[in-house]
Structure formats: structure tokens, C-alpha cells
Amino acid sequence: MxxxxxxxxxxxxxxxxxxxxxxxxxxxxxxxxxxSVILGIVGDTSLVDADLIGSVxxxxxxxxxxxxxxxxxxxFHPEDTVINVGGNLIGGKNFQFxxxxxxxxxxxxxxxxxxxxxxxxxxxxxxxxxxxxxxPYAFQGLRDAGxxxxxxxxxxxxxxxxxxxxSVEHLDLFEDVDVxxxxxxxxxxxxxxxxxxxxxKPIFLKRGLANTVExxxxxxxxxxxxxxxxxxxxxxxxxxxxxxxxxxxxxxxVPLVKEKTHLPVFVDPSHASGLxxxxxxxxxxAVGAGADGLIIEVHNDPERALCDGAQSIRPEKFAxxxxxxxxxLPLVGKIRG
Ligand code: PEP
Ligand code: MN
Numbered sequence: 001m002x003x004x005x006x007x008x009x010x011x012x013x014x015x016x017x018x019x020x021x022x023x024x025x026x027x028x029x030x031x032x033x034x035x036s037v038i039l040g041i042v043g044d045t046s047l048v049d050a051d052l053i054g055s056v057x058x059x060x061x062x063x064x065x066x067x068x069x070x071x072x073x074x075x076f077h078p079e080d081t082v083i084n085v086g087g088n089l090i091g092g093k094n095f096q097f098x099x100x101x102x103x104x105x106x107x108x109x110x111x112x113x114x115x116x117x118x119x120x121x122x123x124x125x126x127x128x129x130x131x132x133x134x135x136p137y138a139f140q141g142l143r144d145a146g147x148x149x150x151x152x153x154x155x156x157x158x159x160x161x162x163x164x165x166x167s168v169e170h171l172d173l174f175e176d177v178d179v180x181x182x183x184x185x186x187x188x189x190x191x192x193x194x195x196x197x198x199x200x201k202p203i204f205l206k207r208g209l210a211n212t213v214e215x216x217x218x219x220x221x222x223x224x225x226x227x228x229x230x231x232x233x234x235x236x237x238x239x240x241x242x243x244x245x246x247x248x249x250x251x252x253x254v255p256l257v258k259e260k261t262h263l264p265v266f267v268d269p270s271h272a273s274g275l276x277x278x279x280x281x282x283x284x285x286a287v288g289a290g291a292d293g294l295i296i297e298v299h300n301d302p303e304r305a306l307c308d309g310a311q312s313i314r315p316e317k318f319a320x321x322x323x324x325x326x327x328x329l330p331l332v333g334k335i336r337g
Pocket of ligand 1: 102128182183184271
């Protein structure tokens, strides 16, 4: 952390600032130039309130050199994190598909889609039971019954499953769920993140609709600081001024986040675009950007889907997409794990 002190400040003001910072357990290197004094702060500055220091009258400018996240930071953990989900490796050189309907709707639906996406090459089955809908009048998911049906599909196909949690109160229902999803709307539900940090189960953390990369990584940090290091990040599009797509896929976040952290990064082209015809091209672009996997909404009857039909692709399209991705993987040095 670097602090530039105003030219006109006197020695006693400077000394009290330096002593305050030293009192926080940090080292302070003072460099005196012709026009300003610069303080170099050395030590663990993750607990320092930079805004508070910046508000001190004699401080001209303050900037962080070190990122505020530690457990998620690649600087302190250079190797890629690889997570085992029911025998499927996620992260490192491995590329994986998670696929399934937006919501679990019935036993026939989830089992039919599970079989189809498994045959096409998906490693993990998705299916929402608790749905975060904008309207309270829209289909809210089958809730407990939805999780039971998803677990039926797991038994029937042997596929590990992922589903979204919306409240800590439902945690007991997730016992046999392999990966717990934190949806975009709950990315900064810090109490929920903290509870998930106490588990020893992979957490799929979607980026919030209007969150920066740093805020997203700080949310991963909430989970990891509790000891649960198995976090998978997912870029799912962010809010911009563009109305033709549901969100705007921020693909630059993929290589950027992979540089900053060691965690696997997935892309969700379904929620990013809201349009089934954009799912395949965005998926290929995500592979090119270095994603570790894709989460795709697949439905056997999108026209009659209870949620997100417009962005859901049919199983045949999903199978075609898997083939195209497989052609690309050698170019980005990945294998389908
Ligand atoms: C979902 O995956 O079904 C979902 C609701 O996603 P998001 O949180 O990204 O909107
Ligand atoms: Mn959806």
C-alpha cells in the first residue's frame, strides 16, 4: 500500500499518521521527495481500511498494491486448484460440461434430460429446485421435491448434481447434492457464504449481475476463509445498457480471473445471453478465452419449459456443441476430463 502525503503537512501530523499505521502492526517506509512524502506500507494490509486512511486530512492519495483477497489469490497459490466432483476433475487441464434444465419440473423431465446430456458428454447434471425469480407470481421451483427428483436422476444415471441454494435454512436438504450453486443474486449474501465456508463441498459461485471482478473474488474469499477451498467461479453475464441480450457476457473476465486466482472458471452462456441461438457461439468463444468448463441449460421441450425456455437448447444441439468444443480443446491445451 502506498500513501502520498500532502506537501503542506507538518512533521507532527506526519508522525501521528505513521504511528497510527505502525500501531496496526505494519511497517512504514518514509521516502521524502522534493514535492511530497511517500509512505510505503509493508505487511498484511488486507485488514486495513484504505478509505479511512484516505480520509485523513494530510493524505493526498492512497493506493493498494496487494489485492485484498489471499486464499483465492494466485500469488500465494500458483498451481491451479483441481476439484474432484464425483470422479470428474474440474480445473487445471480439465474441461467439463455441466448441463440440464433451468428447473427440475418432473421426474420424467429431469431423468430424460439427465440421460441425454450424459450421453452427449456432460459430467454434472444441473437442475434448479429453489428458483430466484424476479416475479413472485412466476414458477418458484419444486423446492424440496425438486431436490428429491434431482437426486433420483443422480441415482438413475450416476451423474453428480448441482443445484442452487437460496437460504441457509435449506442447507440440510443439500446433504447429497454434489456441488452447491450460489446464484448471481446471492453472490453477496455474506451470511450464506460464511455458512458454505464451513462445509467441505464444492461451491459454484456465480458472478453477481452488477459486481466487479474484485467483489466476486472477495465473495470467494468469504467461502475460502472458512476453510472450504473448493470454489468454482462462473461468469454468467453482467448488466449493461444493451437490451438485445439478457445480460452481456464479460468474456474478458475469464482470462483475467484465471490470472488473478487459481480457482476453476466456468462460463454460463445461457443466462449471459438469454437466447438459445447464441449459446453455441458464446460457448466456443468461452473455450477460446480459457474457460475450464461450461454450464448450459438443456431442456427436452424448451417451448413448454417452466423457466428460461428461450435460452434453453435441446439435447441434440447440446451434443453438437460438445463435439465442436472437443475440436477446440487441443488448441487451448485442455482435455475433456
Ligand atoms: C440459474 O443458474 O438457474 C440461475 C438462476 O442463474 P443466475 O444466478 O446466474 O441468474
Ligand atoms: Mn435459468
